[in-house]
Amino acid sequence: MGSTAIPATMRGVYLPGDSTAVVREIPVPEPGPGQLLLRVGASGICGSDIGYIYREHKSHRGVDGPAYQGVVTGHEPSGRVVAAGPGVRQFGVGDRVIVYHIAGCMNCDNCRRGYQISCTGASRASYGWQRDGGNADYILVEETTCIRLPDELSYVDGALIACGFGTAYEGLRRLAVSGEDDLLVVGLGPVGLAAAMIGRGMGARRIIGVEPSEQRRSWAEGLDLFDATVGVEAPGEVIADLTGGRGASTTIDCSGSRAGRSTAIENAAEWGRVSLVGEGGTLETEVSDTLLHKQLTLFASWVTSVPAMAQLADNLVRWGSRPEKIVSDRLPLAEADAAYRMAAGAGTGKVVLVADTDLDAS
Structure with a gap:
C-alpha cells in the first residue's frame, strides 16, 4: 500500500x-x-x-x-x-x-x-x-x-455498523435472540433491515417484518432477510398464522411510532421479550391483558457500546453477513x-x- x-x-x-x-x-x-x-x-x-x-x-x-x-x-x-x-x-x-x-x-x-x-x-x-x-x-x-x-468488510459496511447496525445489535442482545425464537421486526427502514440481518446471524428460526410502505416492503423482500413481510392491515392475523397462534417470542420496534410500538407489543407471545429502539413518538398500551397477563419483558436501548460494536463487526464476518x-x-x-x-x-x-x-x- x-x-x-x-x-x-x-x-x-x-x-x-x-x-x-x-x-x-x-x-x-x-x-x-x-x-x-x-x-x-x-x-x-x-x-x-x-x-x-x-x-x-x-x-x-x-x-x-x-x-x-x-x-x-x-x-x-x-x-x-x-x-x-x-x-x-x-x-x-x-x-x-x-x-x-x-x-x-x-x-x-x-x-x-x-x-x-x-x-x-x-x-x-x-x-x-x-x-x-x-x-x-x-x-x-x-x-x-x-x-x-475487519479486512473482510468494506468501508460501506463499516459506515453502517457505526450507527444503525449497532443500534439493532444492542436491541437484539438485550433480547438474547437465539434459535429458539421467532423474531418480529416492526419498521423496515435501515435499522429494521439491520435487525433482520443480525437476527438471522444470531440464529432466529423465523423472521417476520411489518412495514406500511409497499415500496419499502418490496425492497426488503428482495434482500432475502425475511421469511415473511406484512403490511399494517390486520398484521396480527398474519403473524398469528405464521407463529401457530402464539405470537413472536422476540419483537423489536424500529419504527419509532406509537402504532409500531403497539404492533411489537401486541404481537409478542406469552413470556415474550420486546425491544424498543426507534427514536421519538410515544408509547401507549393496555396494561393488564397486553403486558401483565402475558408476562412480557420490555427493553429500551440507545445505540450500543464500543466493545459491543467491535463484537458486532467480528460477528458479521463470522456470519458471512x-x-x-x-x-x-x-x-x-x-x-x-x-x-x-x-x-x-x-x-x-x-x-x-x-x-x-x-x-x-x-
Whole structure:
C-alpha cells in the first residue's frame, strides 16, 4: 500500500436547516494528542440527521436550543488512518477503522462501560452534531472512538455498523435472540433491515417484518432477510398464522411510532421479550391483558457500546453477513444535496456517501 500526501484543504458537508446540504472547502485538521486523522471511505446518512438537522435545527435529548452546532455533518463514518497524534497507542497509519459516533469524557461510569452514547460529562460531543463529522474527505477523531474494521468488510459496511447496525445489535442482545425464537421486526427502514440481518446471524428460526410502505416492503423482500413481510392491515392475523397462534417470542420496534410500538407489543407471545429502539413518538398500551397477563419483558436501548460494536463487526464476518447489502444508493461527496434529498424522501434502503477513490489502493 502506498502513501498519499495530505492536502491543506478538503470538502465538508453542512446542513443549513432548510432541507438542503451545502459542500464547503475547509482546512484539513491536524491530529493532537490521542487523535487520528482519517481519510473517509464511506459515511452514512442517518434518519436522526433528517429529523433534527436537515429540515430544521431542533433540540434533542431534552437539551434547550438546537442540537446541531454548525459543524461538518455525518456520524456514521469509516475510513483509513492517514496521520496519528502523540500518545496514540492502538492504531497507526494505514489501519482501517469504524468510528463510534460519540466522543465521551472517558471518566463517567457510562464511558467506563463503553457506553459513550450516555456520557454524563460536559465534554460529550457527537460527530456531526457538536464536532465535525464524517461527511467530508477527512475527519479528526479520538482514538477512544475507533474500532478496527475487519479486512473482510468494506468501508460501506463499516459506515453502517457505526450507527444503525449497532443500534439493532444492542436491541437484539438485550433480547438474547437465539434459535429458539421467532423474531418480529416492526419498521423496515435501515435499522429494521439491520435487525433482520443480525437476527438471522444470531440464529432466529423465523423472521417476520411489518412495514406500511409497499415500496419499502418490496425492497426488503428482495434482500432475502425475511421469511415473511406484512403490511399494517390486520398484521396480527398474519403473524398469528405464521407463529401457530402464539405470537413472536422476540419483537423489536424500529419504527419509532406509537402504532409500531403497539404492533411489537401486541404481537409478542406469552413470556415474550420486546425491544424498543426507534427514536421519538410515544408509547401507549393496555396494561393488564397486553403486558401483565402475558408476562412480557420490555427493553429500551440507545445505540450500543464500543466493545459491543467491535463484537458486532467480528460477528458479521463470522456470519458471512455484509451490511452494505441494504444500501440502495451510493453517491459521491459532491452530490451530498442529492443524497440527503433521497434519504429524506420516500427512499427504500440506506443512502451512503462514498469516497471518490479506492482508499485501500491509494
